[in-house]
Amino acid sequence: MPELPEVETVARYLRETVVGETISAVVVLDPRFADLEETHELVGRRVLRVGRRGKHLSLELDDDWVLQLHMMMAGQILVRPREHSEDRFLRLQFNLSGDIEVRFCDSRRFGRAYQLDAPAYREFLKSLGPEPLADSFTARLLLKALAGRRVALKSALLNQQLLAGVGNIYADEASWRARLHPLTPAGSLSDAEAGRLHRGIRRVLRDGIASCGTTFSQYRSAEGEPGEYQSQLRVFQRTGEKCFRCREEIERIVVGGRSTHFCPKCQPASRAAGS
DNA sequence: CAATCAACCTGGGTGC
């Protein structure tokens, strides 16, 4: 599921709907899902801000309490009116003042919810790589993050300590934009290539947000709506279809255990290991 | 320290 554009889409809706609301009840349906030792501590607290860092969502509450949510592969965070019908795979629910509920659903039970105190939250914010859409994220910074890395570019882009928020879909899409083979050694990029990659990453993430994310099956916005970026994908899950740039057939390989899609003609394997 | 890989889970789709 959810990569940066999908999480941002959810965060934006939460900002419109739950900021200022007070938690009136926490319902844990799957104890393994939520690492909330003291759920009663959350009751009565108000949501002051909704943050997003990489693929993580943070509900910042009164007294520096933070509720961290991660949707992993299949999670859905839905904002529902109390009378809304039951949602499938509900694992955790927050009832809010104003008769609305935040429902965290997840068929695969990979998602997680947990509390952080202020110091732990600061540590967490520092533990991830730069935000790719921040003004401060430059091509030079990207080059620096990749410097010295011999892993495949694809694997580096998925490393959240190097760059926060890019996942399997947007990594492939950005590499296609930059005309870089996914097996290119991450630390071998020239200035020009890093510039193209930097533009590609920001382009696909911005476009993804503008389309409210990519939905193949599970992902829904907090309003329960599917995203629309899947119609704009250039390589992801287009194996055997024609490249939009050169009409060559898109190929699929496995890199670091992850399905990887690219155009063998537009993204030549000059320096790429193993091909 | 860097890189690789299995494990965590379940549902949906496909092919026999």
Add this chain to the structure above:
DNA sequence: TGCACCCAGGTTGATT
């Protein structure tokens, strides 16, 4: 219909 098998947007922890 049933069943075996493959695939999936992510992360972490053990191992090399």
